[in-house]
Amino acid sequence: MANIKPLVALPPMIFAALAALFYFGMFRDDPDALPSAVAGQPAPAVAVTPLGDKVSFDAASLRAPGVKLVNFWASWCAPCRVEHPVLEQLAAEGVTIYGVNYKDEGDKALGFLRELGDPYVAVGADASGRMALDWGLYGVPETFVIDGQGTVVLRFAGPITRSVLENTIRPAIAEAGGS
Template sequence: MAEKKRVSFLMFLPPLIFLGLAALFFIGVSRDDPNALPSTLIGKPAPVLAVEPLEGVTFGDADLREGGVTLVNFWASWCGPCRDEHPVLETLAEDGVTIYGVNYKDKPANAMRFLDQLGNPYAAIAADPAGRAAIEWGVYGVPETFVVDGKGQVVLRHPGPLTPEVVAKTLRPAIEAASAQ
């Protein structure tokens, strides 16, 4: 009799496992943005920027806490999507948005050649040769852009390249909301 109950239970186990996995899949697919990568920094002070100067004017933590709304953009010369987003950064800079660039795990000569070829949208740039600052900021990969309000609080994190659509739908509203505070 006990053997018969055991067989009956085992017979239902595969369909139960399937239903559980199907439920997890459905929950994952029905999220608002399945590509969204969470950030623990939103609403918190921007992490300390342990960066090195990169030929010319650099910036530091005080710049993120004493000015208006700024963008912090992690980028690299070897990054194809960074090249794709560069015209968008230049447009933002022309529109008066202050952008600080953090050059990620790159050779200084390559970084400067990249900026010489494509233009420099950054108010100041710094180097993160070992990637330590990127780890502190929770960067998954480059490019990645953060909106920081005038008090040094992270308002928005955007992983991936900025596009005109992202700027219109996500970045500009975050900048305007941070400016209004």
């Protein structure tokens, strides 16, 4: 019977520890933000293969003057469809956007762009997901704001909605030196 008493105290101790963890977790700066090891660092390596006859890009493209976005997407990704009109709007405004098609079939990816429009100045395929790993991707869509020296200013995981555009992406573009 002496062995049972310590076990009786275990559930309340576990509950108290979890309650404390949840309580203190509520006071984080941005509870929806995912950590990024690349923010403030030079953009990781670019390792894409051509997507059909689309113009591709490389690491030098990301170091070129001007603010640019790198957007990871896939034709099978429903949130990518949701954010696509916002990317089209940014492209129409003159924002340079590079696309990385993630673990997708080339024909389906090209069909996606034919159907919804192509906001990318250049696009490449990451069929194996290797580039995504180097960039610390959690999933698609994800978008990175890159400054004119090739430094990552912001990593945003999830679809860019109108609200995200105004409250997160545009301020990051301004911080990176864009308008």
